[in-house]
Amino acid sequence: MNSLTKDAQKAAERVGLHSDQITINGGKPLRGRIEVRGAKNLATKAMVAALLAEGPSVLKNVPDISDVNVVTGMLEAYGVSVTSASDGELRLDPSNVLKAQFHEIDALAGSSRIPILFCGPLLHRLGEALIPDLGGCRIGDRPIDFHLDALRAFGAVVDKSYEGIRLTAPNGLHGADIELPYPSVGATEQVLLTAVMASGTTELRNAAIEPEIMDLIAILQKMGAIITVEPNRVIFIEGVDRLDGYTHTALFDRNEAASWAAAALATEGDIFVGGAQQQELMTFLNIFRKVGGAFDIHEDGIRFFHPGTPLKPVVVETDVHPGFMTDWQQPLIVALTKAVGRSVVHETVYENRFGFTDALIEMGANIVVHQDGLESVTRRVPRRRLEQAAVIIGPTPLHGADIEIPDLRGGFSHLIAALTAEGRSTVSNVGIISRGYEHFIDKLRILGADFVYEG
Numbered sequence: 365m366n367s368l369t370k371d372a373q374k375a376a377e378r379v380g381l382h383s384d385q386i387t388i389n390g391g392k393p394l395r396g397r398i399e400v401r402g403a404k405n406l407a408t409k410a411m412v413a414a415l416l417a418e419g420p421s422v423l424k425n426v427p428d429i430s431d432v433n434v435v436t437g438m439l440e441a442y443g444v445s446v447t448s449a450s451d452g453e454l455r456l457d458p459s460n461v462l463k464a465q466f467h468e469i470d471a472l473a474g475s476s477r478i479p480i481l482f483c484g485p486l487l488h489r490l491g492e493a494l495i496p497d498l499g500g501c502r503i504g505d506r507p508i509d510f511h512l513d514a515l516r517a518f519g520a521v522v523d524k525s526y527e528g529i530r531l532t533a534p535n536g537l538h539g540a541d542i543e544l545p546y547p548s549v550g551a552t553e554q555v556l557l558t559a560v561m562a563s564g565t566t567e568l569r570n571a572a573i574e575p576e577i578m579d580l581i582a583i584l585q586k587m588g589a590i591i592t593v594e595p596n597r598v599i600f601i602e603g604v605d606r607l608d609g610y611t612h613t614a615l616f617d618r619n620e621a622a623s624w625a626a627a628a629l630a631t632e633g634d635i636f637v638g639g640a641q642q643q644e645l646m647t648f649l650n651i652f653r654k655v656g657g658a659f660d661i662h663e664d665g666i667r668f669f670h671p672g673t674p675l676k677p678v679v680v681e682t683d684v685h686p687g688f689m690t691d692w693q694q695p696l697i698v699a700l701t702k703a704v705g706r707s708v709v710h711e712t713v714y715e716n717r718f719g720f721t722d723a724l725i726e727m728g729a730n731i732v733v734h735q736d737g738l739e740s741v742t743r744r745v746p747r748r749r750l751e752q753a754a755v756i757i758g759p760t761p762l763h764g765a766d767i768e769i770p771d772l773r774g775g776f777s778h779l780i781a782a783l784t785a786e787g788r789s790t791v792s793n794v795g796i797i798s799r800g801y802e803h804f805i806d807k808l809r810i811l812g813a814d815f816v817y818e819g
């Protein structure tokens with residue numbers, strides 16, 4: 365998010381995002397143990413689900429990140445009481461849901477894409493939803509057409525106004541037959557959160573089946589929903605009249621775990637990521653091993669380390685689950701600058717997720733981004749529309765530079781690059797990282813990084 369506008373800056377500050385910077389003396393391996401907590405991409409959705417209940421819900425293992433603050437602010441604007449009984453535990457009480465003031469949600473929404481997921485629950489609770497323009501990371505055009513088409517299929521009427529999007533459901537919401545053009549994570553969540561209380565049955569085809577979606581389904585089942593996940597990305601949802609609150613422990617953040625794993629590899633370090641679990645990281649672990657990284661699986665986490673032998677190049681393509689997640693490619697690319705030979709990363713999920721490589725090139729990396737993708741004999745699937753490819757030739761030692769963080773995952777990659785680089789780097793706009801990485805400054809300290817943080 366280069367040069368935030370004044371409004372976006374204000375909104376960012378409200379939820380605890382600051383335009384701070386960090387000066388790093390790189391070239392030191394990261395070593396030690398850190399913990400990851402609940403997944404950003406589950407916790408925020410679980411909080412929205414609480415809006416559907418008659419009574420309070422309790423969500424445990426909630427990370428202390430600004431995206432959680434954004435959703436807390438939005439829920440509070442709708443009259444949901446959000447309290448924290450103990451560290452990492454939120455109690456969400458939707459007993460007094462009311463219409464929010466538009467300016468309140470608008471001020472918060474600038475920094476997140478979660479507001480779109482409020483549509484179904486708000487239509488059920490209030491008969492109306494007003495959704496401001498959406499934020500989130502700038503990683504290409506991020507349309508919401510699948511969301512709106514699905515909501516229309518449930519019977520919602522969508523009006524676009526100068527403020528944002530207004531939805532109503534004059535005849536209530538009914539079950540629908542929906543086939544997503546692409547297994548979109550957000551659109552699948554939209555359908556789930558809407559269908560659970562729509563009258564009749566919904567059939568969703570080509571659904572996303574990410575672990576965070578399965579955890580959301582588990583939460584909805586605890587609340588009283590009837591959801592059947594069939595083979596081949598088909599989900600059936602039988603609408604019910606009421607849902608109760610839930611108590612749930614959020615599944616761990618596999619994206620954060622993969623990011624620290626990449627940091628261990630790139631800095632030739634050794635990091636034990638407490639809370640990481642093998643099952644949700646299998647695809648990542650295969651690639652990590654192919655690159656030459658080592659790991660030990662433990663009951664309470666995974667140790668990721670550089671075994672001291674040269675890293676090897678890989679060809680990777682990002683995909684929907686169970687493929688290699690798009691969020692993992694950015695941190696991994698920093699480690700690939702150290703591999704001996706030519707690596708290729710095909711990005712097939714977002715149309716612009718290689719912007720962060722400009723800074724790596726400035727720091728000495730040999731990376732060429734092919735905007736229209738690349739054919740490759742080593743791939744599993746043919747090139748996709750909107751695809752890009754990055755070719756990384758290594759090993760290239762990185763040197764310090766002054767860089768500005770573009771987005772969440774790209775930002776973490778910049779941090780890793782600066783930690784790897786010889787000499788001093790100043791990384792600005794580093795506050796964006798707290799959108800999805802809990803206490804990352806403390807964790808860098810624990811891991812022995814040499815830096816000065818100006819918050």
Ligand code: EPU
Pocket residue numbers: 404405477478501505506507508509510511512546547548549550551619689690691713714715772773800
């Ligand atoms: N898309 C459309 N129309 C839509 C919705 C999506 O064309 O209505 C396209 C998008 O433009 C994109 C592709 O479909 O090219 C995938 O989008 P998807 O809906 O699957 O992603 P999302 O729900 O917006 C979530 C995560 C992302 C993660 C992706 C893919 C959250 C809040 N965000 O985004 O996480 O990369 O799924 O797994 O859950 C992050 O954590 O940094 C992050 C960006």
